Amino acid sequence: MPTIDALAPFYPWTKALHLIAVFAWMAGQFYLPRLYVYHMQVAPGSATSDLFVVMERRLLRAIMNPAMIAAWILGVTLILTPGVVDWHAGWWHMKFASVIAMSGIHGHLSAARKRFAAGERPRTERYWRAINEVPTLLLIIIVVMVIVKPL
Numbered sequence: 001m002p003t004i005d006a007l008a009p010f011y012p013w014t015k016a017l018h019l020i021a022v023f024a025w026m027a028g029q030f031y032l033p034r035l036y037v038y039h040m041q042v043a044p045g046s047a048t049s050d051l052f053v054v055m056e057r058r059l060l061r062a063i064m065n066p067a068m069i070a071a072w073i074l075g076v077t078l079i080l081t082p083g084v085v086d087w088h089a090g091w092w093h094m095k096f097a098s099v100i101a102m103s104g105i106h107g108h109l110s111a112a113r114k115r116f117a118a119g120e121r122p123r124t125e126r127y128w129r130a131i132n133e134v135p136t137l138l139l140i141i142i143v144v145m146v147i148v149k150p151l
Contacts, residue, residue, distance in 0.1 A: 003082040011081050018074035021067050028064035029102070029135035032056060032109050033128050039116055040125040053117045060113055068106055075099070090151025098141045105134055 007014070039052040078084050085092050108131075115122040123131075144150065 001079065001085075001087060004080045005082055007077060007081040008083075011078075011084070014074055014077050014081065018071060018078060021070035021074055024063055024067035025071050025106075026135060026139055028059055028067065029105065029109070030132070032059055032064065032113070033132035033135075035059070036109075036112060036116065036128040037125055037132065040121060040128060044119045044121065049119075056113045056116060060110055064106065064109075068103065072103075089149065091145040091149040094151060095142050095145040098138045098145070102135060102138045102142075105131070105138070 035052060035056050039049065039056070042048040042052065112122050
């Protein structure tokens with residue numbers, strides 16, 4: 001993959017901003033499924049349910065979506081920075097697959113938010129408790145791949 005030499009001097013800043021965006025995105029990935037667990041425990045159409053709808057919408061639109069977009073843009077910028085990625089190393093492929101999976105979870109949570117807002121109860125409380133663990137597992141894989149580079 002071609003790189004852009006002009007990005008090299010900005011590498012530390014790009015990496016720092018990428019990590020900040022990822023932290024914000026992950027905070028939302030951890031919290032939104034937990035909100036869904038609590039949302040499942042209240043009656044549809046109740047004042048508490050309406051409050052959860054607002055909280056879920058604000059979390060997704062104000063924090064998670066912008067953070068995910070920034071993480072992706074900055075991640076691609078890092079990829080285009082010379083010397084950052086060894087395209088033949090296995091860690092890179094595993095990390096990328098995990099980021100794609102994380103983005104898929106984000107999309108799944110986003111679709112569920114719309115259903116909750118419509119008064120539906122997608123899935124079960126147990127399901128949302130289980131889904132709440134998936135971002136953690138993906139984060140572990142991503143961090144190990146980037147820091148340890150075992151493959």
